[in-house]
Amino acid sequence: MGNKYIYFIVAGLLFAGSIKAQQFKKIDTIAKLGDAGYHVSCNNKNPDANSLNVSPIGFKSEARPAFFEIKGKVSSIAVDDFNDDGYPDLLIFYFTGTNNEIGNIVCISSSENTSLVPVGFPDIYNDPKLRPGYKGHDEFKVMVGTLLRTYPIYKEGDTDTPTGGKRVVQYKMGPGENGRQAFKVIRFYEKQD
Helix, strand or coil: CHHHHHHHHHHHHHHHHHHHHCCCCCEEEEEEECCEEEEEEECCCCCCCEEEEEEEECCCCCCCCEEEEECCEEEEEEEECCCCCCCCEEEEEEEECCCCCEEEEEEEEECCCCCEEEEECCCHHHCCCCCCCCCCCCEEEEECCEEEEEEECCCCCCCCCCCCCEEEEEEEEEECHHHCEEEEEEEEEEECC
């Protein structure tokens, strides 16, 4: 009887730890490139709608903050010069899905530190080369003005454990439709663990 009691306590602690690992704390952070950057805040209370506030720092006085809602929870931000124009660009990483497993990105570019401009980011589900085996669990990393996205590949029949290795996708910001900036895939490859 004593062993069963200990088992339930240990199982309860492990379960509580896994829930805590998937919770997102409030984001209130600043990231800069040189003297200019962004202050980003999000309460991360509701997985269906969270207010996201982005305020420019070190921009010219006419630059205005942006306020909008996202469906998901923000995990982190990154600032770099992704379009090589000498001004800071912002990536906001957020997650959606039943267990916050699907990675997404909001992109904002600086227009010569006078205003904030939205930047397009491709939906992985719209790419027939990248979506096979995709079930989220994304990891993002900034590397010398580009973005790396890594995720496990689920083969047919895989349930909780992916067996297809990992896919790494590299993105770069450049000209998009209607004169706007957009991220595009510049290369991808698959690797085994």
